[in-house]
Amino acid sequence: MQVFIKKLTDNRYLLPLLVVTICVWRIFVPQLPANEGLGWDGYRYYQLTVDGLQSKVLDSYLILRIFPCLLIHIILKWLSISFIPAHVILAFKIMNTIMIGLSAVMVKQIFEQYKLNPVSQLIGFTLVFLNYGVFNFTYYYPVMTDTPAFFLSIALFYFFVRGELTNVFLIGLIGAFTWPVIFAMAFALILFPEKEIAFVPLKKVWQYTISTLCLLYLLAMAYFLLFITKEKADLLFCLPINYNMLPIALAGVGVLFFFIPQVIFNQTFFNLNYYRSALNGNRIFAAFVLVIAFLVIRFSVAVNATSEYVTLYHQIKIHLVYAFQRPFITVVSHFNYFGCTMLLLLLFWKRFAAFVSGFGLGIAGSVFFCLFVFALKPESRALIFFFPWLMILMSLYIGKYRFSNLFYILVFVLNFAMAKLWLFFDYDMNTSKVLTDGTFDFPNQWFMMHLGIWMNEYVWLWLCTAVAVSLLLFIISLYKIEFHKKAVLFYKIFEPVTYE
Amino acid sequence: MSDSKTENNTEPSFKLNYATVILLLVILIPVIYTIVANLEKPQPLPLISPTVTTPAQNSNPASPIETALQVATVKPDYNSYINLGLAYYNAARYPESIKAWEKALEYNPKGELAFNNIAAAYGNMNNYDAEIEICQRALAINPDLEIAKRNMEWAKSMKNKK
Numbered sequence: 001m002q003v004f005i006k007k008l009t010d011n012r013y014l015l016p017l018l019v020v021t022i023c024v025w026r027i028f029v030p031q032l033p034a035n036e037g038l039g040w041d042g043y044r045y046y047q048l049t050v051d052g053l054q055s056k057v058l059d060s061y062l063i064l065r066i067f068p069c070l071l072i073h074i075i076l077k078w079l080s081i082s083f084i085p086a087h088v089i090l091a092f093k094i095m096n097t098i099m100i101g102l103s104a105v106m107v108k109q110i111f112e113q114y115k116l117n118p119v120s121q122l123i124g125f126t127l128v129f130l131n132y133g134v135f136n137f138t139y140y141y142p143v144m145t146d147t148p149a150f151f152l153s154i155a156l157f158y159f160f161v162r163g164e165l166t167n168v169f170l171i172g173l174i175g176a177f178t179w180p181v182i183f184a185m186a187f188a189l190i191l192f193p194e195k196e197i198a199f200v201p202l203k204k205v206w207q208y209t210i211s212t213l214c215l216l217y218l219l220a221m222a223y224f225l226l227f228i229t230k231e232k233a234d235l236l237f238c239l240p241i242n243y244n245m246l247p248i249a250l251a252g253v254g255v256l257f258f259f260i261p262q263v264i265f266n267q268t269f270f271n272l273n274y275y276r277s278a279l280n281g282n283r284i285f286a287a288f289v290l291v292i293a294f295l296v297i298r299f300s301v302a303v304n305a306t307s308e309y310v311t312l313y314h315q316i317k318i319h320l321v322y323a324f325q326r327p328f329i330t331v332v333s334h335f336n337y338f339g340c341t342m343l344l345l346l347l348f349w350k351r352f353a354a355f356v357s358g359f360g361l362g363i364a365g366s367v368f369f370c371l372f373v374f375a376l377k378p379e380s381r382a383l384i385f386f387f388p389w390l391m392i393l394m395s396l397y398i399g400k401y402r403f404s405n406l407f408y409i410l411v412f413v414l415n416f417a418m419a420k421l422w423l424f425f426d427y428d429m430n431t432s433k434v435l436t437d438g439t440f441d442f443p444n445q446w447f448m449m450h451l452g453i454w455m456n457e458y459v460w461l462w463l464c465t466a467v468a469v470s471l472l473l474f475i476i477s478l479y480k481i482e483f484h485k486k487a488v489l490f491y492k493i494f495e496p497v498t499y500e
Numbered sequence: 501m502s503d504s505k506t507e508n509n510t511e512p513s514f515k516l517n518y519a520t521v522i523l524l525l526v527i528l529i530p531v532i533y534t535i536v537a538n539l540e541k542p543q544p545l546p547l548i549s550p551t552v553t554t555p556a557q558n559s560n561p562a563s564p565i566e567t568a569l570q571v572a573t574v575k576p577d578y579n580s581y582i583n584l585g586l587a588y589y590n591a592a593r594y595p596e597s598i599k600a601w602e603k604a605l606e607y608n609p610k611g612e613l614a615f616n617n618i619a620a621a622y623g624n625m626n627n628y629d630a631e632i633e634i635c636q637r638a639l640a641i642n643p644d645l646e647i648a649k650r651n652m653e654w655a656k657s658m659k660n661k662k
């Protein structure tokens with residue numbers, strides 16, 4: 001087995017080729033029948049693809065998502081291919097496949113750069129690619145900007161670790177019109193490109209102060225949104241908030257908010273000398289040019305309407321209110337969509353956060369910002385612009401150690417199960433069986449459950465059970481348990497892998 | 501992170517390489533295309549609903565009207581006439597497209613998409629009053645039909661500009 005894995009990872013292109021092969025197979029699976037395969041959001045992207053910048057649906061939000069549609073628009077025009085839905089869907093599937101393939105090549109090179117051993121590389125590929133978001137959603141609902149965002153996220157990290165700031169700049173500019181948060185992430189990476197800084201733990205009193213402030217922000221926002229403005233989980237067919245379970249849901253989200261800031265608990269970030277050494281004129285100028293370039297392009301295109309999506313209140317609302325639908329719904333939804341990376345984050349968070357902070361304020365600040373603002377929304381696909389960073393960083397983190405075979409097997413089996421490549425959806429537009437709480441019943445729930453906020457209560461319960469069992473199995477695999485002896489965690493047993 | 505696990509030649513800098521060239525091309529192509537397209541000043545087209553695509557249409561894109569006519573003759577139903585109307589519409593033959601969609605309504609009098617498409621065709625003939633009125637009929641059947649709402653808004657804005 002070891003020899004097989006070594007042969008698989010020794011070649012620079014073999015693992016990426018395996019990923020592309022799976023993608024090519026997925027091109028031929030059926031897709032969501034709604035709007036002839038375009039879906040719902042996809043129908044808007046189809047309209048953007050057909051009419052480009054002349055589209056009547058172009059508003060202040062969609063202009064920030066138009067880049068992939070514009071590329072397909074230009075290519076189909078040049079090739080004189082008509083814009084019927086079937087052609088646009090196929091074009092998106094091909095583009096998505098190319099992007100996933102390129103992402104695989106970049107991930108492989110990142111792993112090579114950090115000298116991960118063959119088993120860790122294989123596990124890394126499992127974490128990044130073998131999940132529902134990459135291999136399933138991409139092809140079942142292809143006319144979206146999710147896969148371009150996935151690709152840009154990985155490209156941003158790749159160019160960052162290679163120190164290629166010009167390319168970080170260009171990815172940021174493309175990202176601004178594909179998935180706008182990527183622009184902010186690129187901005188941070190240009191300003192703080194140092195990727196090997198010392199980790200000095202922040203004083204405990206400051207740690208508790210910052211964590212408490214985050215928790216207070218959550219409590220204040222939750223109170224404001226749920227009891228002052230009386231916001232509800234009101235999207236059609238979504239799971240309504242159960243107010244009887246709200247205290248548990250609030251406690252669950254509160255715990256997450258309390259621990260999120262650990263990723264910036266590096267004393268170095270609170271030292272002025274760090275900023276004196278990290279910032280320089282060229283990079284500040286480049287960041288300034290990036291903002292100007294974005295503004296020039298953005299305001300040179302006329303839009304037909306202002307979308308509420310670009311308002312601060314709406315962004316805070318949609319990313320927080322749905323986290324209270326049910327206790328732990330965010331965690332179970334991210335597990336369902338991205339596989340066991342979510343569980344590994346829970347298990348290793350403290351040490352993982354310290355590891356991430358060693359990549360500098362560009363990475364750590366972006367991770368903190370994205371977790372704080374966006375990560376709580378149970379609609380996991382909305383995190384596709386950022387979760388690849390967590391997957392790659394987690395791969396690099398666990399690649400530092402040698403775990404038990406059971407641990408590696410668990411990662412593979414759980415991600416394989418959650419990717420659900422074996423599940424061919426049979427979404428039926430004509431028989432929408434709706435439950436009494438307004439959510440979809442099966443068989444349509446097989447698809448809706450992956451959109452997080454539309455999962456029904458049974459699915460939430462089953463996923464909670466799956467998360468609990470999986471966590472238990474992971475803990476068993478991480479501890480060396482012997483009768484009559486105190487169990488000890490893995491890193492006290494296994495020496496870190498040396499890189500010589 | 502302080503050990504020597506990364507290669508040494510990755511110090512951050514603004515160096516250029518082949519990836520920079522590819523990324524610049526990816527950015528410049530849409531920018532140049534947009535500038536050229538703006539020079540031609542194309543009129544924005546009203547929204548029209550996507551329709552069921554027949555295999556025949558895919559295999560012979562050069563003569564979509566003939567193909568759609570054949571399909572409508574062999575299998576006259578709502579979808580066939582929707583497709584025929586779309587073929588006429590794409591060829592800017594708006595009066596014929598309206599007739600085809602009116603024929604589609606004979607097979608499904610509550611076909612809100614047919615109403616929407618007829619409205620779009622009227623809009624392209626600068627008859628915004630008719631477009632607004634027919635959009636209202638589409639919305640009376642399905643008040644949630646976003647495409648008809650947007651067509652109606654567009655027609656109203658164009659009417660105000662006149």
